[in-house]
Amino acid sequence: MGALHMARNVAHYKDLEKELCLARDTLAIRAEAQARALKKHVRFEQLLVSFALDFGQARQKHDLQKLIQEGMCEIAKAGDFDRCVFWEVKNAQTASVFARYDRPCVELEPQPDLAAKEQAAWLYAAADRIGAVERLADGHMRCVTVLLSADHEETGFALQVDYWPGSKKNTLPVTPARMSLFCRVFSNALWRHADMVAIQRMRDEMIRMEHVSRLGQLAGVLAHELNQPLSAILCNAQAAGHWLAQTPSNVGETRSALMDIVENARHASDVIRQTRSMFTQKMPAVQKVSIASCVKNALSLVNNRAALSGVVVEWTVDTSLPPVLGDRVQLRQVLVNLLNNAIDAVCKRPKKLRHIVVSSVADASAHTLQLRVKDSGVGFPTGKENTIFEPFYTTKPNGMGMGLPICRQIVENFGGNIRAHRDTDGGTVFCVTLPLASGPRKSARKK
Ligand SMILES: Nc1ncnc2c1ncn2[C@@H]1O[C@H](COP(=O)(O)OP(=O)(O)OP(=O)(O)O)[C@@H](O)[C@H]1O
């Protein structure tokens, strides 16, 4: 009885032992599989991080191309893949190989570097899903993942890997979801680069447009400012011819006309030089300028025109006034423009009412000097005090509407301001306020 019982127990323990061994083997196999899977995930993540770091450094497209080519080799090595191809998809119609790895000495179906939609249907079919895995006719497996970007006009990228199933040397998890992460790192680097190139192109275009616009402004200012001295030169040359043709020739008047020509030609060349520097230098160069000599110079340039139009110009600018900050040539341009406008305005009045008065007063406490050009002309309509300074605003048939905007730009460049108001007797007063050279230096601004 006792022996039978023991024999049963022994058999039972043997069965139990067998079961235990089986369970241990199963567990060992599962643990091994788990460890392999973990190793694959770790390897995958290591590769992903190293690609992301490398692409963060690359700036040029050829650097990216090189890195992606190296990436194909690394992925193929880690996954024991026979083929690893990164495709560029254009307009969702054609795909071209951007980088590829083909394991040497492995017979694989040949693949062209450029594939139209019909030739690579497998690639485009994958674009509609997260990716696809299929078995090829020769027994290989193919995993393909596609990323299309709506931002980049239906362009995108695809990653294709061909491998022999069940390879022991494979250290990567081969699923479309995992492969799409590689594809995204490569694609993002290329899209980021394309965006940077586009931004740079736009910046270059903006700089070019700014140059063109400055050139246009420069041409406009020169056309306006050279008109006056050129007209004066022509007028004086004709006058000189007239005095010479007399019998006997009037040498005195001829000489005076020639001197006027010289002065206007000098002014024209000064204007060209100053206008160029106004458009090229960041900050205007300032100097101490005597406003009295500036007024005297400007008057000598418009005197002939005023005299021919029967305009009386008075000036009461004190020569002992302290100097202002500015540029002799540019401030003379301001005055010439204001005086020409005043002559135009008074010419619409009867001859005996054609008066212009230029005066100036210093305000020591404000460290400024105010220059006033007052005329007995027709005035400008009420409410247009600011409009008249806008570019291209003109009420004259042959006007450009450039004189006052140029004056304002010059004066403001030197830290001053210019205003206009109607005089009580109907004419116009222009007040130019400029900083005194002796005062605290106000920062001049460049538009
Ligand atoms: N002294 C003035 N009296 C009355 N209106 C004036 C006077 N000065 C300027 N204006 C008005 O301001 C407008 C703009 O003057 P601005 O000097 O900018 O251009 P413009 O004289 O018309 O042409 P241009 O570009 O040839 O000088 C003039 O057309 C005129 O209507």
Ligand SMILES: [Mg+2]
């Ligand atoms: Mg004008």
